[in-house]
Amino acid sequence: MIHQLSIVGLGLLGGSVAKAVREASLAREIVAVGRRREALEPALHEGVVDRITTDLAGGISGSDFCLLAAPVSTLEALLPAVWTAAPGGAVITDVGSTKGRIVRTADRLAASRPLRFIGGHPMAGSEQSGYGIARADLFRGAVVILTPTEKSDADALARVRTFWEALGAHVTTLDPTTHDRAVAAVSHLPHLVADALVDAVLRMDPTFLDVAARGFKDTTRIAASSPGVWREIFQDNRPALVEAVAAFRKSLDHLEGLISSGDASAIEQELDRIRQARERLR
């Protein structure tokens, strides 16, 4: 049981954690920290959180479990203040979609004041954002990646793991660099490609969108995501994204080359190999 869960940033992810924790009675008190009080008020009125504040230090000073759910760019900037205000025994974790930089920053801060930080990334979300669409079951069946390093405290890792598992998630661990390459491949690259697909149709003839069917809509659904959030993610994970785009270009060249070669059985064999890999995902 958590004594005081402090959630910094009450958007889709932070809000969904609050709802899930409340529903499962996993914390005695839930405190939400945000920049604008008005944005936090609905959660207070609904009884999803017990206290709201725009004062970071006040919101986390009594916390034994602190979840940082602000956007990636804000997280970086917040971390030194979190480090100063959090109690010595607290476990601190985050939900940022890239992990290399935040984990390095935490390691650097830990050199002067040892605090137990475990990087985290729930692979759940939506092309929409905000507390308004938060829901208690968002993490049920979702993958949550934790990114401990050799310096991480084993007990803190176990607590963060237990926390997400109690919310119904499957927890897996990766080192921060591998995490950033993996999400570049399965999350950031598909986003960029979806954006490029929509742009390519606009480039050819915008009226072609009038005959788009479910296949196009599914493939490009994520292109309707928040430009601000994704601009940050693309920039934050640029080296890994560049590697993923290079791999994608090779794959596209390879498949287009096969189609141009006219070798029917070679094309079909490759499409079948890809289909089989995709089907294992269902």
Added chain:
Amino acid sequence: MIHQLSIVGLGLLGGSVAKAVREASLAREIVAVGRRREALEPALHEGVVDRITTDLAGGISGSDFCLLAAPVSTLEALLPAVWTAAPGGAVITDVGSTKGRIVRTADRLAASRPLRFIGGHPMAGSEQSGYGIARADLFRGAVVILTPTEKSDADALARVRTFWEALGAHVTTLDPTTHDRAVAAVSHLPHLVADALVDAVLRMDPTFLDVAARGFKDTTRIAASSPGVWREIFQDNRPALVEAVAAFRKSLDHLEGLISSGDASAIEQELDRIRQARERLR
């Protein structure tokens, strides 16, 4: 009211038409023509069709409305036999996913025997195939593209349009070449890109697929489609697909260049422009 609807090829599309026509009592008799009798028997037993045959000529000789729902490659090969067997007054249409070649073949055949052919393409389907997943409401709300030429019979076009509208579809017309460019952009390109996305992840590290979330699954769902069907479509529509891939490469280069430039407001502006175009699709 159709007197005898003949459906050549009783897969997902042909089977769904049969079910929808039966449900709405749009034809007195429905005849299904296929290569294997066993594949047609379930529809006969269910009362979805009245007669089944493996004999193309026998199946369409008494037909006033003939729907060709075989795969694109088979359609080409079937058309001369259809032309010989169909009654003079019949309206013939198809559901093939490319239109240039089939319409040219029909025009050529019509030079020696005037018959009323209207190319058609319902933008509905699934990554699965076969009569087993056919359903009467498949075309409800779907776009059906008809591709008449200046030689097409206006009355035949009106009949085909009325037919699809009776099944709940939105009918639009494009010339065959524009159709092929449009579907290359909004259907064939997304398929190829979904295949390349899966292949790119396999290329980087297949274990990355273990952390794939809903975004990746949606974006690559169509990569689980039948390799045989898509090999044919890619090859059949190669010139338009190559044009679409070129436009896509420009878009990808453009977006990657912006990300590398580090110009936050330019990236966000472009992502926002794309998001707005995508949102108009919902």
